[in-house]
Amino acid sequence: LNRSLDINEIYQTIFDFLSAILPCDSLIISAFDPSTELITCQAHWVGRGEAQNVSVYQPIPLEPEGRGTQSLAIRTGKPLLLNDYVAQRKTTQTIYFIDDETNEVVLEDELPEDGDITRSALIVPLKTGEQVNGVIQVMSYQLNAYTENHLKLLEALALHITSAQTNARLFAQVQSELNERKLAEAALRENAEKFRTVAEFTYDWEYWVGLDGRYRYISPACERITGYSVQEFLEDDTLLNKLVHPDDLEKVT
Numbered sequence: 001l002n003r004s005l006d007i008n009e010i011y012q013t014i015f016d017f018l019s020a021i022l023p024c025d026s027l028i029i030s031a032f033d034p035s036t037e038l039i040t041c042q043a044h045w046v047g048r049g050e051a052q053n054v055s056v057y058q059p060i061p062l063e064p065e066g067r068g069t070q071s072l073a074i075r076t077g078k079p080l081l082l083n084d085y086v087a088q089r090k091t092t093q094t095i096y097f098i099d100d101e102t103n104e105v106v107l108e109d110e111l112p113e114d115g116d117i118t119r120s121a122l123i124v125p126l127k128t129g130e131q132v133n134g135v136i137q138v139m140s141y142q143l144n145a146y147t148e149n150h151l152k153l154l155e156a157l158a159l160h161i162t163s164a165q166t167n168a169r170l171f172a173q174v175q176s177e178l179n180e181r182k183l184a185e186a187a188l189r190e191n192a193e194k195f196r197t198v199a200e201f202t203y204d205w206e207y208w209v210g211l212d213g214r215y216r217y218i219s220p221a222c223e224r225i226t227g228y229s230v231q232e233f234l235e236d237d238t239l240l241n242k243l244v245h246p247d248d249l250e251k252v253t
Contacts, residue, residue, distance in 0.1 A: 001164035005171040010164045011043040012051065014136075014157070019048065022150055023140040026118065029126075029161075031134040032074050037062040039070060042134070067091040070135040073123045077132055079158075080123040081151045083144040089118075120145035124158045128166070136161060213237060 001010055015027050029043040038059040044052040063071035069088055073080050082088050118139040126134040136158060140146070196217065205225050208216040214237055218230045226243055233239050241249060 001160050002167065004164075005168050007165065007168040007172070008043075008051070010161075010168055014161060015043075015045050015051070018138055018154075018157075019045070021153075022122075022138055023120070023142060023145040024138055025116070025141045026137075026139040028137045028139075029134065030070060030137070032062070032132055034131070039074070039135070063092055069121065070123055070137060073125045073135055074132045077125055077127065077130065079125065079151055079155050080121070081146055081148065082121045082123065083119075083146060085118045085121045085139070116141045119143045122146050122151055122154050124151070124154045126158055126162045126165070128162060133162065134165075207233075 001013055004010055004013070011029060014029070015024075018024055018027060024045075025047060027043075027045045028041060031040045031042050032038075033040070036059075038061060040059045041054045041057040044054050044057070046052060062068075062074060065075060066072070068091060069080070069082065069085070071092075072088075080088075119142055120140040122138045124136050125132045126136060136154065138146075138150075138154060204219075205221045206217070206219040207222070210216050215234055218233050220230060222233060223229050228239060228243075
């Protein structure tokens with residue numbers, strides 16, 4: 001998992017590994033935001049197909065205490081082995097399903113009667129310390145598909161999933177900040193070039209001074225106005241003070 005900083009590649013690695021060693025008709029990785037109490041799907045596979053387009057999935061609210069499936073794992077911080085998933089699902093207020101043909105989200109009462117349904121599940125919270133940040137769910141259409149050993153394996157993997165997710169998100173954040181900085185620097189360079197172009201052709205004397213008091217730019221008009229060249233001003237930071245009458249220094253410095 002730690003060989004990549006691409007979150008999608010990490011999720012695919014998780015699915016490839018788990019689907020090879022566990023009954024796995026569906027796998028879902030969710031994120032949980034404690035401030036909003038919303039659960040958001042991050043990755044989802046059905047059968048042996050490709051990852052689903054989770055961008056169409058709506059966030060779902062955390063269920064009340066003692067209710068739901070992944071909500072129960074989030075609230076307690078404890079893993080669940082559900083070999084009768086249907087019974088536990090009945091405690092959930094609103095149940096959503098994903099049509100694996102259309103990739104659309106549908107309510108339970110809209111499902112076709114002959115559709116496959118989850119009957120067993122392993123649900124393990126993804127935690128940083130004691131804080132639950134998400135959930136991983138491995139599900140099967142078969143009753144009694146999982147054992148305690150399966151649950152222990154997924155618990156052990158959950159620690160590595162959290163670490164890999166954190167590293168990938170930090171990397172993405174740094175990349176985003178670097179890109180924003182590059183865009184800002186490019187915009188500054190463009191604006192500076194526009195200013196320089198205007199300054200080169202104006203009769204006014206334009207100059208920039210840095211925080212250290214040294215000139216960053218001096219327009220060519222300085223020579224026409226003062227008789228001194230740009231280079232002379234750059235070489236002598238005190239030259240302007242020598243040329244301006246003492247009573248006017250405060251106005252130009």
